[in-house]
Amino acid sequence: MLGTVLGLALAVAVVRAERGRLLRRLVLTASGVLANFGGIPLAFAFIATIGSTAGVITGLLTDLGLGLGGFSLYSMAGLALVYLYFLIPLMVLTITPALEALRPQWREASDNLGASAWQYWRHVGGPVLLPPVLGAMMLLFASAFAAYATAKALVGSSVPLVTLQIADALSSNVVVGSENLGTALALGMVVVVGLVMAFYAWVQRRTQRWLA
Template structure:
């Protein structure tokens, strides 16, 4: 017995040493990625943070630290743009969450595999379709001289694509497919036994969704909403190409401040606005990650 234990101890020690070597090699393999992340994201973030709190005296060229840039970014037209971006993101994300859930449920319950694959493939493409091409497509279709606008006489009925609600409709074009991709795995994780148990106890379809399915899906729904909010909040090219300054958005204000289109010498205020966006995005991610972990536990 003692001989067996004596032989087992060196084998266990060798296995432990081999495991430590694998972990060391794994850590070394991650170093290039960490270095790239530090350079690509860390350096710009530090430059933005430093610029948001500095001001340069044009007469003397002396640079000093101040809170004036951050204070200015939360007043006047800058605050209006920040609130406008939050409002646009909340409304478009809420609508995208509802319609994305309905479409994903139709896909999951469909008996036709080809329909399911086609919708998911199209969602993967459309979720990444944005910017100037998307703006041009909507202008050509629903703009003042668009094909659908002229054919249906929408302009006489008060339709205006270059407005807040027009921008919401454009954003939904890529937010709804994004929600479909996000919520489909959660819908597939719903157990068939849960529905059968609810039916055996006399529950209707509404009661099943009200008391079983939606509480389980709630973390995933909120996580999807947060993801859609972040995507809409950071969008720039589509709004810039379609509405310009007609709708106040923080991303457009940052571009105007950096380019000096409205006021000259507002570059540091633009960096302060960027810092405001980072804070909002950080709060969004702080909500999204715990919800995602909780959803994974429920549907695992």
């Protein structure tokens, strides 16, 4: 959810920026790179930056007597921060075409009829953007849900993610009597991702009717 909100806010700011063609190109190019930067290199980059012991920024803040205020990179909050690094760019890439497809004539007609900005977004812009925003949110969920290497390198098994539990089960690290736990989790994961992608495809079809 946080990646959806922050990514949507960034995309709106870029699309509505004056003289934004160069800025839009730079942001979309950077987003295309960052959205595909994950796995062990991403975990190592964050550990080297804000890790509890070897982080560069952590060391600087410690020297200044500040520290990280109890924040730990090797926790659920730290993992969420790392995931936002590639989820926000993915949201920008996904939602920018929908924002650019909003027709200026709709806003002009709304203004000519005396509607306020809130009324425009409530009755026109919001309903048109709702399907692509929901679809993008589902895509971000599927991407985070299926991520493995980054979480494994960062938190190991200390955070009970489904992908990490499947890996533990497949490596025979299971309780006696739960030998099929990994298979069941994997099947459930396939079903969840399949439902999410089916919903995303349905939303995309509805979006194309309005924004084509």
